[in-house]
Amino acid sequence: MATAGELEAARAALLMINPAPYNAEAPPAALSGDTTPTELHYVRSNFAVPQHDGTLEIGGAVENPITLNLDDLRAMPATEVTVTLECAGNGRLDMRPLPTGEPWGDYAVSTARWTGAYLHEVLALARPIAAGVDVRFEGADHGAYHLKPILPETNKDDLSFVRALPLAHAVDPASGILIAYEMNGEPLGPDHGAPFRAIVPHWYAVASVKWLKHIDVLTEPYAGEFQTGHYMYQWPDRPEEPVSLMRVRARITDPAPGAIISPGTYTVRGKAWSGTGPVTRVEVSLTGEGDWYPAELEPARGPHQWQDWSFAWPARDIGRHTLRARATDAGGNVQPDVPPWNRLGYGNNAIEVSYVDIC
Ligand SMILES: Nc1nc2c(c(=O)[nH]1)N[C@H]1C(S)=C(S)[C@@H](COP(=O)(O)O)O[C@H]1N2
Ligand SMILES: [Mo]
Numbered sequence: 001m002a003t004a005g006e007l008e009a010a011r012a013a014l015l016m017i018n019p020a021p022y023n024a025e026a027p028p029a030a031l032s033g034d035t036t037p038t039e040l041h042y043v044r045s046n047f048a049v050p051q052h053d054g055t056l057e058i059g060g061a062v063e064n065p066i067t068l069n070l071d072d073l074r075a076m077p078a079t080e081v082t083v084t085l086e087c088a089g090n091g092r093l094d095m096r097p098l099p100t101g102e103p104w105g106d107y108a109v110s111t112a113r114w115t116g117a118y119l120h121e122v123l124a125l126a127r128p129i130a131a132g133v134d135v136r137f138e139g140a141d142h143g144a145y146h147l148k149p150i151l152p153e154t155n156k157d158d159l160s161f162v163r164a165l166p167l168a169h170a171v172d173p174a175s176g177i178l179i180a181y182e183m184n185g186e187p188l189g190p191d192h193g194a195p196f197r198a199i200v201p202h203w204y205a206v207a208s209v210k211w212l213k214h215i216d217v218l219t220e221p222y223a224g225e226f227q228t229g230h231y232m233y234q235w236p237d238r239p240e241e242p243v244s245l246m247r248v249r250a251r252i253t254d255p256a257p258g259a260i261i262s263p264g265t266y267t268v269r270g271k272a273w274s275g276t277g278p279v280t281r282v283e284v285s286l287t288g289e290g291d292w293y294p295a296e297l298e299p300a301r302g303p304h305q306w307q308d309w310s311f312a313w314p315a316r317d318i319g320r321h322t323l324r325a326r327a328t329d330a331g332g333n334v335q336p337d338v339p340p341w342n343r344l345g346y347g348n349n350a351i352e353v354s355y356v357d358i359c
Contacts, residue, residue, distance in 0.1 A: 002049060002190035010189055013039050017103060021045045021146060022191065025107035031271055032253045034301065034308075035082060036110035038184045043191045044087045044108060044205070046161055046226070047141040052211050054195055056179070060136070060216030063127035070195050073181055076117040081176060081201065082305040084111040084273045088204035088231060088243045091339070091348030099345025101147070106251070106352065109273075111305050114199045116180035120171045123215070128167060132217040135170040137198055137209040138162045150229030163209050164222035165200065176201045176304060179212065201304035202275040204243050204347070206231050234343035245275030247349035248335055250282050250309070250327035257354045266315040272297070273306040274329035281328040282309040288322060288353075295325065315358055323354045 002010075007022075014024035023044050030040035056073075059065035087108035089101050123135070142160040149156045169175050178199040181188060188194040193210025200207040206226065231243040250272040255261055272279040278300045283292035295311040315321070328334045339350040 002194075007049070007190060010039060010191060011043070014043065015107065021047050022049070023102055025105055026110050028107060028253070028256060030110060031107070031251060032269070034305075035112055035184065038112065038186065038189065038192070041110040041112055041183075041192065042087065042108045044089075044102070045141065045191065045210070046146070047143045047159075049190045050140040050142070050211050052140045052195060052213065056196065056212055056215065058122065058126040058215045061129045061132045061219050062217050063129060064125065066126050068122070070181060073117045073122075073179060073196060076121060078115055079118055079178060080113055080115045081178060081199070082111060082113050082302045083199055083201050084109065084246075084304065084306045085205035085208060086246050086249075086273070088206055088346040091350070092345035094350065095339045095341055095345050095348055099341075099343060101345050109251075112183050113185065114178055114180040115182035115185070116178035116196065116199065118173065119177040119179055119198065120173050120175075122179055123171055123217075126217070128171065128217040129219075131219045132167040133220065134164040134218040134222045135167050136162060136164045136214070136216045136218055136222050137212060138214040138216075139193075139209050140211040140213040145225070147230070149225055150232075151223075151225050154225040154229060159225060161209065161226060162222075162224050163207055163226055164218065164224075165207060167217060202245050202277070204231075204246055204275070206243065230344065231346065232344070233346055236341065236343075243346050246273065247347050248272075248274035248276070248279065248327050248329040248333045249349040250279075250325040250335065251352065252323055252325050252354045255323075255354070255356050258356075260357045260359060261315060263316050263318065263358055266313045268295075268311040268313050268323060268325075270309055270325050271306040272309055272325075272327040274327065274331075274333065276331035276333055277329050278303075279307050279327045279329050283326050284311045284313070285324045285326070286313070286321060288324075292326060315356075318358050321356050321358060323356060324351050326351050
């Protein structure tokens with residue numbers, strides 16, 4: 001169990017938005033590199049950091065229930081993947097009317113190198129039965145829930161963090177899902193799910209269950225507070241839908257919002273990512289009404305991580321200027337101008353407006 005001092009040191013560089021449960025955004029500068037240093041990676045937890053006994057039980061509808069520990073996972077073939085994680089609530093503060101939920105600005109997104117065993121190889125050891133439909137992941141964290149539950153059956157005085165994925169996705173080697181025990185080459189820290197967690201590329205990070213304790217194969221679709229209560233898009237005008245893949249999004253990292261710069265050509269830089277990626281196009285607009293110019297887009301360094309882009313801006317005229325960047329992904333998805341409002345404020349991928357003063 002981490003001591004209070006260790007937790008405090010690990011959290012010192014983040015922008016805290018809630019002390020308990022601890023939730024914090026990355027500082028804006030953390031988005032400029034290929035990866036985010038661990039101490040700058042955002043943290044989103046629904047409960048306090050739990051005790052974990054070091055074992056992972058894999059059971060339910062399987063032929064061979066097993067219990068693994070860290071040594072067992074480390075003895076399996078290790079894979080390292082770089083993955084961009086974004087909280088589904090990222091950008092909630094930009095929605096109007098303001099939705100209920102944690103008041104995330106725009107920095108609940110980060111990219112890290114994760115090392116672990118492939119989930120499909122771990123599941124193969126347990127041999128799911130043919131009738132399996134979902135795989136349920138339970139974290140060791142539990143306690144009184146800090147938000148108002150959506151499902152009437154939820155026990156808000158003692159709730160555990162549980163999420164599920166379709167079994168077909170969990171056992172597909174192409175999904176690249178890891179049971180990760182290292183982040184950026186070091187053992188996982190307490191806020192990021194020590195001793196091991198799921199890393200589910202392309203999905204909003206709610207799917208990447210931390211402090212993993214139980215994996216169970218189910219023969220019925222899973223329903224629960226974090227699956228069919230919260231983390232549902234409650235649209236005003238159409239049926240609700242589960243939060244799943246990250247929506248396409250571009251971010252300007254340089255100049256910083258509100259920067260003051262001198263006249264001359266300025267290389268605008270940023271990131272772009274999508275759960276239905278790769279990103280195929282980024283465009284920049286220097287007015288509010290269109291005239292989109294193509295940015296230089298770097299190919300993805302890997303299949304699950306944000307891409308770099310840049311744009312040579314002839315920043316000549318003194319005064320205030322607006323900058324907007326818009327990404328399109330391989331699925332043909334393009335960012336909307338207006339946040340796609342939903343009651344719980346998920347999946348805001350609207351084009352961001354940044355402004356810069358030239359003087
Ligand atoms: N056990 C557990 N896993 C969890 C959560 C949680 O509250 N408990 N939060 C999820 C959410 S909503 C997000 S956005 C990511 C955040 O991962 P990070 O804190 O490592 O950035 O963890 C996910 N995994
Ligand atoms: Mo999240």
